[in-house]
Structures are given as structure tokens and as C-alpha cells.
Amino acid sequence: MFDYVIIGAGFAGSVIAERIATQVNKKVLIIEKRNHIGGNCYDYKDENNIIIHKYGPHLFHTNNKEVFDYLSNFTDWRFYQHRVLAFIDGKNVSIPFNLNTLYEVFPKTIAEKLENKLLGKYKYNSKISILSLLKEKDDDLKFIANYVYEKVFKNYTAKQWGLKPEEIDAQVTARVPFYISRDNRYFTDKYQAIPKKGYTKIFEKMLNHPNIKIMLNTDFKEVCQLKDDEFYLFGQKFEGKVIFTGMIDELFNYKFGELPYRSLDLKLETVDKEWFQKVATVNYPNDYDFTRITEFKHIHPANSKRTVILKEFPKPYEIGKNIPYYPVFTKENRELYNKYKKMAEKTKSLILVGRLAEYRYYDMDDVIKMALKVFEEKVK
Amino acid sequence: MFDYVIIGAGFAGSVIAERIATQVNKKVLIIEKRNHIGGNCYDYKDENNIIIHKYGPHLFHTNNKEVFDYLSNFTDWRFYQHRVLAFIDGKNVSIPFNLNTLYEVFPKTIAEKLENKLLGKYKYNSKISILSLLKEKDDDLKFIANYVYEKVFKNYTAKQWGLKPEEIDAQVTARVPFYISRDNRYFTDKYQAIPKKGYTKIFEKMLNHPNIKIMLNTDFKEVCQLKDDEFYLFGQKFEGKVIFTGMIDELFNYKFGELPYRSLDLKLETVDKEWFQKVATVNYPNDYDFTRITEFKHIHPANSKRTVILKEFPKPYEIGKNIPYYPVFTKENRELYNKYKKMAEKTKSLILVGRLAEYRYYDMDDVIKMALKVFEEKVK
């Protein structure tokens, strides 16, 4: 009846389903816990006629032509270059921190001095890690490195990961760059674009195929079982391949313990004016409890007198209470993950792919690239 | 795993699923051929921000308080009284044909004369069938009866059912009434209302329950089988009850032949002006090949500078080519239906309900009432 079972209808599951249906003409059953397809990329039009990204703002950007061309089969694009400001010392200034930002933050004389020092030392359009700036002997370079680290990264990272500022691993965060440039864009990838009608339409188009059946609102545990390294579907042994994009610890009933994730409380607000802020996203590294505010009209233009904004409040993930968004990368967690992975390898028909199943932070383009690769190498 | 299987996610299937999930706390699998829930009542918001009824205009009206209260669990209402005009002799006039219409159609002196004759003979606010008017001795009453029959009903009926005007059974159509009243409303039911956010939202709310699983894009024949009067699901004998709301002849592979239906070619047009016509629906009994034009903004107010209209062109139903909308009531077809029904009775677990499975023209309120009854008497 079905040749493949896929658990999860995000990009990982949907791309593989689409490939199976169209490239090898086999039948797929997708099982998805939520009441919609699209995973964390799901969006919808609200009562203000504004497209909202339900699980946080999603900006597509890639240098991978193959991925861009593949997605272009399912959508027209709006060519959009993402801008982010950061609220620093009472002012919204451009980030990634670059030469323009110097002039936005400091009095002109200081900005000029810093700019000249930087340009004297580094190539224009290069990205210099804060870490290497801190190692410079020059006091001005040290000063600017410290400033960026303290004002832009330290507290933001602490909020995001729920750490005290002193717990932040300076070595890691100091890898973030100072951008010796006047380029104010948040990303510099070759392909930056927004699907004209939103992401959900992409998934609808991908999955609209007679070979693909979808069960929404269905936790895989309701209809599948892994027993003695064999996979069962609707109580019958399932002979085909199983592509799993959910949480690997859940698949094994948390046998070795829980893999930690960060979650977010996402608070949507409708504001009764035409615009709320100058750009799509403003980060709040030091103020308030949210990390950033996104205004969706900048991402998807809309004909509305109101505007909708989203505040993101980071939280620990708790099973059944909120959604696991970001894996927490520590050596310990990686080892725990590997235990599960080894366990999974015993079930020959099982293929793990995606953000949750691989416990990796994937951007959309990465996960699509990986899904296309997994299809070629392991699925078809 | 599942206690019930329901085939079809229109009102018949969805109401029963909702009752099973919430009243007896059992598990249901719904199998639906289309890529959406809601059956023929499905609607969506288009790019003009206008709610469109994909399968033709749906106006909810009922005298049944139980049905109205039940539906009110799933929606807020906009209280809306439906108006229909008919394009007669180059002018849009009110229907059902009533005393106002006389003045819209005829010169004042004639209208007054006809009105006085009608009021002299019949009670105000009564509905008189064209048939009984034709039997009157008075020439004026005969004249108006004939006029209404010829101009409003005959050709409309011919278009709708694909007959030549001379093939129309005058006896049947002449049952339609002349309304001795100044009430221009199309329906006179006590409860007339439109779901504030459209019909699809009702279905989403009804079916959003952990006990309900839905497979869209799935013809029941892909996953179920009826063999030796037993029902099979995913290749296994299914022990629970099966609620079937699809076409009964299809269920039995057209064993005794096809049940005929009328279909419609539905042509949507976006018009670049604020309004297209004065009321929601204008009938075209005598002109053009479509039966009526509906302008959705009258039904669901929308903030748009454009407007969207729908033309309905009746067609015969052809398997696989279009959608079966209206059963064709003839004695012969009823007998054919009964053969299938008898066949179905052999499968003890099988319950037939809805417009297709019962081969009946149900309005929405009727089908909901029937589904609630079937749930109480046969399902739970």
C-alpha cells in the first residue's frame, strides 16, 4: 500500500516525499503531529491580510544554486535583502556591526579614528572575528572589539541560551565578526529571497501528488511502533523504508535520557498603525526579556492599515509544554545523541534526517540540500 | 487503533466524526479524496482577500434550532438575508416572484390590476403555486401564472437539468410559488446566517481533536476494500463501523450501472471594480448558458477594490472529469439507487449518510440534522 513512511512534514520530510513521488513513482505516507504541513516554516495570512511566520521569522538565503533552483519549482520569489538593527544604548543601529555602525554609535571623530585604524589594518569587505581584534595590541581595536562583544553579543547570547553573562563561553561567541564594509545586509548570500505567497504554499505544491498521503494531527506513536529493531505501521510489520525527521530521543522513549533543546515563547501583537519599526527585525541584546522583534510586513508586503509584530522570549524546552527549536550544543549532548544514533542504526530500514533527528542546527537551505542528498544516496 | 472509519469530510462525515470524538471518546480515521476538508461547503480567501465558495455559493438557512445551535459551537455568525434577482426581459427583478416584482416588471397600471386580483383572492403572505394559479378562470391570474412559469422557471430548469424546454415536466415545475407578499428575501427561514470566517473554519474547528485523524488526497479505494461483505482497511479486516458519505455506485464498482448526476462548470472571474451587481445572486433564466452569477462580496464583506464573481454552467456528470453535484431524480434512478442500498445492507458495519451516499438533495441544515440523528441511532 505504502512503499515509504515519513515522519514529519517539514522541509526534510516534504522534500524527500516529493522526490519519491515524482522521481521513483512510489507511494509515501507522511505522519505529522501538527495540524498543518511545513514544520517550523509554516506561515498563514491573518485577519489583517498579513503573512505571519507562525514559528518565528524565516528568511531564505543560500549560496547553493541547486537548492535555489529546486525550490523555484514550487514558488515565485520576491527578491528581498534582510536587514537587522540592534537596539544599543537607546538607538537602533545596523548589524552585523560594520563601518556604518561606527558612525551610528559613536561621535564622528571617534568613528573616523576607529574606521581608519580598521581600514589601515584589514582588507575592505573582510570579516574579522572579535577574537582576533581582541588580540591586537592597539587599544582602539581592543576597545571596539570589547564594545561589540559586550553590547551586541554577550547578553543576547545569554538570553538566547538561558545563561548568566559570565557563563558565556567568550571563545565561542568571540568568533562572531566585525564586518569591514559598508554592507548593511544581514546576509551576504548570493540567493536571498522570500516565497511570493509564503512558505506554506511551497509545501502544498510539493506534497500535492497522488502518490503522497498525509495524516495530520497524528503523533507517530499513535500509529507506528519500533519493536525489536523492526518498524510496525497500523499494527503490521512495515517492509519499506522509514524516514524519521522527529526527535530521536522520543523515538526511543528517552531510554538514555532527554536531549536538551531551547524553546521560544512567541508573542504576536497587532499594532494599530501602518508601521512599527524601520526594518524587518530589531534585536534587543541588552534590554527587555525578548531577543528580538520582527515586523512581518517588511518581509511580505501587505495592504493593511495595521501591522503585526512578533516578540521572541527564549525558554528551556519542556516535553509536552512547548516546542523544541534549537539543539543545545555541548560535548555531553553530542555524546548522548550519538548513543541514540547507534541505537537507530540497528533498524536497517530507518533513515534519520533533519533538524531534530540529526540534532543539528540546519538553515532551510542546508536541510533541503541534505534531504536531496539523502534521497539520492539512501532512499531511492 | 481506529474505532471508526469515515469516508468523506463534508458535513455528513465531519459532524459524525466530531460527535464520535467528543461524545463517546473513540478514535476515527477520515479518508477524503480532495486535498481539503469541508466537501462542497469548502471556502477560502483569495488574493483579493475575498472569501470564495469553491463549489458554488452556500447560504445557510434553517428553521431547525438544534442544528443552528449545534453549528454555533464552531462559528460566530454574520446575520445575512439572502437576496436573488432574476434577469428578465433586460432587467434585474426580485425573486421569488412577489408583489414587488409585479411593479418591477409591468407598467404601473397593469401591476396594480394584477396585485388587486391576487390580493382579492389570496391571503397576504401566502405562497400560491403557479399550478393553482393556472387553474383559475380569471385571465389575468392565468396571464401572470404563465408569465412567471415561462420567464422565470421553464428555461432555468431546462438549463439546470440539460433538457429542452418542451421536455420540462410542467406539473413539477409549476409547483413553484408566486409569493403574495412584499418580502423580497430568497429564504424565509428563521435562522439565516453566514459563518463569520467562512465554512472551512467550521470544519477545522470540528475536526481539530486528537481522536480524529484525516487522510486527505486519498480515494477510499486506495486504502480500503469491501470484500465478501467485509470491510478491509490497509489490507486488514476492519472490525469497527464504517460511515460512508461518497457515491454508493462507486463503492460497488458500478456493478448495476452508474447513478446519474448533474455537474457544474464553475467559472470564477476577478472584476476590476468595487461592485459588479446589486445583490449576491442574479439568475439568468433565459439568457446565456450560465444559470446564475454570484458576487461573493455580498455574502462575505471584504475590504477590496476588486470583486469576484462566479458563473455556473450546468453540465452532465462524467466520472473522473467533473464533480457530481445534484442527483437526478427519476423513478428509474431511485430504483437503481435502491438496488445498491440493498447490496450495502449486507455489510453490517456499513452506514450510508449524506448527499451522495443517500442520493438525495440535502441542504446543509438537512444533512447536519441527518448526521446528528444517524450518530444517535446507529453510530454511538
Ligand SMILES: Cc1cc2nc3c(=O)[nH]c(=O)nc-3n(C[C@H](O)[C@H](O)[C@H](O)COP(=O)(O)OP(=O)(O)OC[C@H]3O[C@@H](n4cnc5c(N)ncnc54)[C@H](O)[C@@H]3O)c2cc1C
Ligand atoms: C525561530 C526559528 C527561526 C528560523 N529562521 C530561519 C531563517 O531565517 N532561515 C533559515 O534558513 N532557517 C531558519 N530556521 C531553521 C528552519 O526552521 C529549519 O531549517 C527547518 O525547519 C528544518 O526542517 P526540518 O524538516 O528538519 O524540521 P521541522 O520544520 O521542525 O519539521 C519537523 C516536523 O516533524 C514533526 N514531528 C516532530 N515530532 C513528531 C512526532 N512525534 N510525530 C509526528 N510528527 C512529528 C514536527 O511537527 C515538524 O512538523 C529557523 C528556525 C527557527 C526555530
Ligand SMILES: Cc1cc2nc3c(=O)[nH]c(=O)nc-3n(C[C@H](O)[C@H](O)[C@H](O)COP(=O)(O)OP(=O)(O)OC[C@H]3O[C@@H](n4cnc5c(N)ncnc54)[C@H](O)[C@@H]3O)c2cc1C
Ligand atoms: C452548487 C451547490 C450549491 C449549494 N448551495 C447550498 C446552499 O446555499 N444552502 C445549503 O444549505 N446547501 C447548499 N448546497 C448543499 C450542500 O453542499 C450539501 O448539503 C452538503 O455539501 C452535503 O454534505 P455531504 O457531506 O453529504 O456531501 P459533500 O459535501 O459532497 O461531502 C462528501 C465528501 O466525500 C468525499 N468523497 C467522495 N468520494 C470519495 C472517495 N471515493 N474517496 C474519498 N472521499 C470521497 C468528497 O470529496 C466530499 O468531500 C449546495 C450544493 C451545491 C452543489
